[in-house]
Amino acid sequence: MISIRKIFFFAVALTIVFLTNSNLADASTAPNQVSVKLINYLGNKNEVSLNIHGTYSINGSNVHLIEGNSYKVKVENSTTISLYANGTKVKVYTNSFTINPVKYGVENYVSINNRDYLGDFTFTIENGSYVRPINRLPMEDYLKGVVPGEMPASWNVEALQAQAVAARTYALSKINSTIVDTVSNQVYSGYIWKDHNYYKNSTLAVNHTKGEVLTYGGKLISAVYSSSNGGITESNANLWGGTALGYLPAKNDPYDPQNPWKLQITETQIDDSSLNMAWPASWWRTVVEKDPLVTNYVKNWLKANGYANKDLKIAKITGLTLGEEKTSGGRRMYGGYRIEFFVKDGVDGPFRMKDGTLERFVATAPKASFGTIRSMFGGSYIKSHLVDRITYQNGIFTYEGRGFGHGIGMSQYGAKKMADLQKSHKEILGFYYPSAVEDNYIDSMIQEIGGKNRYETSANISKYGWNDANTVVIGRGDNPIDALTGSVLAKKYNAPLLLVHTDSLPDSVTQLLNQYKPGKILILGGEKAISNKVETALRTYTTNIERITGQRRYETAIKVASEVGAASQVFITSDSSVSPDALSIAPYASAKQIPILYTQSDVLTPAVKDFLVSAGTKKVTIIGGTGAVSESVEASIADLVGQSNIDRVSGKNRYETSINIMKTYNIDPRNVFFAQGEEFIDALPGSVLAANYNGPIILVQKNSVPQQVIDYLAEDITFIPQIHYLGGEGAISRDVRNVIENTILH
Known part of the structure; x- marks a missing residue:
């Protein structure tokens, strides 16, 4: 690339890749996440400086990178890379390490050698000598850094929209690989669009075409483009060999200024x-x-x-x-x-x-x-x-010649001329990619994880998230109360949570246990919840079985908390088996390993009170309003930990509570799990899966989307998240899904 102030050139090898839902089991290759190797502006350096805006954490640790400190990443030798804070070496890593924002969003970003980038970063060693950052961020935010890198943000917005669709189509075809930020793929300039005034048009172009891609024969096209074709487009086969593609013909271009x-x-x-x-x-x-x-x-x-x-x-x-x-x-x-x-x-x-x-x-x-x-x-x-x-x-x-670049596909200067002549971005794309069809990649962003019943759903959730499992957690399928608190324990052991009948193992669960051959099984609840008959059946898979139970649901939750370990901080919620508040907090609690306890609505359950004292709990957060956990219970807790150490997260209803949990804890919305708020036991095993993705569970009704949820999706999510529906259309109807998807797109 020369300069975005002068003339533009883009050349890529011809590639066609089409993604279907079968690609989405691995979060690292989800179509909403692009991985970009940062080369163009960084060059080859054995150390780079980092300025943190907001807060980042080092993956797999409790170490945080905080705004105001000075950080460096330095290659020490061919296999070790170190992080320095304010001149002091903090940690030495073998080959690589990763940092993540506490919440993905425009307020958390990193300046690497004075250029700003959003998202996650893995710092690796390249050629045994250089620090090579790999930036991972949502597709739509990546494009907001590509479009102004490839085409001046001052150009007509219709030309910029054509550029956005072409760039999105190309990037999606490369989604299973790490691309680079140079003309070898597409020029990616990072988070330059935070200057909203100057980059207004290019950002609008990405937003107005959110999710739009081009397909041909049901597959993504190779949406290549160049600066100027000199007045005639070129066939892909002429320059690159292979089969001539109908959407990349050689033809006269009256719009290109020839240059x-x-x-x-x-x-x-x-x-x-x-x-x-x-x-x-x-x-x-x-x-x-x-x-x-x-x-x-x-x-x-x-x-x-x-x-x-x-x-x-x-x-x-x-x-x-x-x-x-x-x-x-x-x-x-x-x-x-x-x-x-x-x-x-x-x-x-x-x-x-x-x-x-x-x-x-x-x-x-x-x-x-x-x-x-x-x-x-x-x-x-x-x-x-x-x-x-x-x-x-x-x-x-x-x-003496004309044009700049390979001349195949769209001419950027031709697109500018067409836009200046009042042509729409769809007309521009139709001219440069004839026979290509406008499509939307949101279908590739959707995963339904369901089954014929809640037991099969739990097995399918497990299959989706775990190829193998040394530990498995077993919960009762007709009453969620014990299994809800067990999600934190399941996360501790990286274990799937499977639902069973009180007196028998469902076929879907036995098939999965035969596949996993677990070394340990944890049973949540007493014999009335999960019988000895089921325990005996489970012993055919392993003799290492532990039953975690108490006399009542309160004591069972306490036993789970004890098994989790640290209880300096806990969540407390209603003991009602019909309250989904515990489900809404479960992914965050599981990810942070914070136990969930139950209490009666109007009185602090004695066993819970005794546990808070004996565990030395310092912080308590009540989940749900005063109708679920009363003010008198809050006062009793305050007597133990102090009023300043109590928080409450609630809403007008269970749906608003699930949204407020997301907002309060800055839960990353790049992977979102939707569950029905009435019959929610189907979604219970998904709480551990959501924790693995660091994502939230958002509650909706079977046949309608609460306004609080619509507002959040429309205002707080600027990109297309990976969408997971926990349960089939019997749990979350097609009409509800249409509302969710249309809201996210627009």
Whole structure:
């Protein structure tokens, strides 16, 4: 890429990839998340500086990176990379480490060598020497950094929208790989769009086309583009080989301004007639070529083609010709060249001498592919294959051509002209990608995890989240009360939570246990909840079985809390088996390993009171309003931990409570789990899955979406999250799903 202030060029290899829901089991390859290797602005550095805006945490630890401190990441040797804070080494890592924002959002970002980026960052070692950050962020926010990197934000918004759709389609086709922030993929400029005034149009372009992609034959197209096609588009097969694609034809483009260019190359780069060829050391360091910018490209090409680790001087560039053969798009297929040059072995090595004088080497090809010639002299100088002529006069060769880039697909300058002529972005895309169909990638962002019943749903949730499991947690399927608090324990052991009948194991669960062959099984609740008959059946899979139970639900929750370990902080919620408040807090509680306890509504349950004292609990958060946990219970807790150490998260109803939990704890919305708020036991095993994704559970009604949920989705989520429906359409209707998806898109 030259400069977004000048002219633009983008070239990619032809690739078509189509994603279906089967790709989505691995969160790292979810279509809403792009992984970008940061090279373009960073270069190759053995250390980089970090400025934190907001708060980040180091993945897998309780260490936080805080705004105001000065951080550096430095490669210590080929296998270790270190983090420094205010000049002091904090931690040494083997090969890599990752930092995550406490909540994904525009208020949390990182400046790396003074360029801002949103999202997560994995710092790796490249080539045993360099710090290489890999930035992971939602697709739509990635595009907000691509569109102004590829096209000036001041251009007509319709051109910018066409650019956004093309860039999104291309990025989605690469979703299962790490792309780079250069023209090798797409120029990604990071979080430059935080300057909302200057980048208003480019950000609007991404927002107004949210999720839009182009498909052909049901698959994503290769939405390649270039700066200028010189007045005629090119077929992909002509330049890159392979099958000609119907949406990438060669045809005249009346909108492209053609952008003529000229390159002059002096034939004699070094006049050696007066140089002492028997003693080249006398002039080697002082003599330079006539056209050093061009000859630097030539030297690099020669070094990549047989002269690695050599010091070269270009003496003469001659024999420049054009073949008569042209593509259907009018582009040159062949050309000729002759390069004469001198060679020295490395910086301090010997000169290549012959018969006592410096030897003149020759690289020549009377008929080379024009792609080779363009690489040799630099794509920034020979700007396209669309060359009209070569002339020779007064010892100078002159290439004259049109366009900039490969000319396949959309012309960025042509898109600008069409937009200025009041053409819509859809008309622009229709002209440059004929036969392509507008589509939306939201279908790839949706995963329904359900089953014929709650037991099969729990098994399918487990299959989705765990390929194997050494520990399995078993809960009662007809009453969620014990299993809800057990989600924190399941997370501790990275264990799926499976629901069973009181007196039997469902077939879906037995099949999964046969697959997992767990080494340990935890049963939540007493014999009335899960009978000895079920325990006996479970012993066919492992003899290492532990039953966690108390006389009542309160004591069972306390036993779970004791098994979890630390209880300096706890959540307390209603003991009602029909209250979903515990489900709403369960993903966050599980991720943070904070126990969930139950209490009676109007009196603090004695067993809970005794536990808070014996555990030395310092912080209590009540989940739910005063109808669920009364003010008198809150007062009793205050007597134990102090009023300043009590919080309450609630809402007007269970739906608003689930939203307020998200907002209070800054829960990452990149992966969102939706559950029905009335018959919610189907979703209970999903609480551990949501915790693994650091995502929330949002409650909805079966046949309608509460206004509080609509408001949150419309106002607080600016990108397309990965959507998980816990249960089938019998739990969350198609109408509700349509409302959710349309709200997120618009």
